[in-house]
Amino acid sequence: MTTHRSTISVLRFSAGPLRLGVAAEDVVAVMAARADIPHIARLFGVEPGRNDLERRTIQVTTAAEGQGSEPCLTAFQADFPVEVVRCGFEDVLPMGPWLECGRLRPVMGFARIDDETLVLLDIPSVVDMLQKREGGTS
């Protein structure tokens, strides 16, 4: 029987018109924006927020894939507000068959937090997209 935590911390942030969230425990750092880091909004084909001052760089990590390999560290820019929220079992929204079949990668699901529907991102998929993006700029 699979057990799950009753609540988990989620780092909530914006990417232009998108409201996104990732597992906060896989976030290594939230720093001031750096121009050489790609913006996650562009990764998804949308325009970032206009205010550069409200951007942050989020550094995330993925687990090491095999014995002896190092965890992968990657960073992306995101728009304000960047904050940690609690996501409970009841906050996670049930998904229909279309949303369950993996077609939405890097979207792992959705959560309803503070009357807002957040898109929960799968960090390894985001890292994979960032790594495949060659010559990407913010």
Next chain:
Amino acid sequence: MSRANSRENSRENSRETRTANDELAALVAARQQAKETPVAATATENRTPCLLMRMSDRWFALRAESVREVVAVDSITKVPAQQPYILGVMLVHGGLVPVVDLSLLMSELHIEFEKSSARRLVVVSREGVELGLVAEDARGVIELPPPSEGASEPRRSAFILGEVEWQEHLVCVLDVARLLEAALGTERV
């Protein structure tokens, strides 16, 4: 004998000189026959209950049995890395429904729509897969005859069954199963 011959002659004459009364009787008989004919009954039975929805100046019909409900458009959450016609997802009675803009889906067929603002979400469902179609207007269930093959849309997609006339409008009849397949790729589920 001669009287019988006389009656026969009289009938022959009346067959030759068809009166207005005969014409009227024939008309009444033909009308009666048409009323009772099974062909007419079949035509009535072939009418399908459909829900009508409007996007811009175009009307669409969906089989009523495929429509789960019609709700007001609320907050649509954009989902990254999706086709342009998928506007996002909307929370409907605690469950998420992918929201599709038919005008954007059909623009891939080079069918143009005037700019419009959607106020209704028509939620269609088939085999557990749901999809919300944004609409400016939605009408209750109306019985429509079978659609004819529309010649006006030469590049029409497989999810367009054909067209029917309704109150001086040309209504495009959609096949929900094929629409789900085109919009969400349900054949791969």
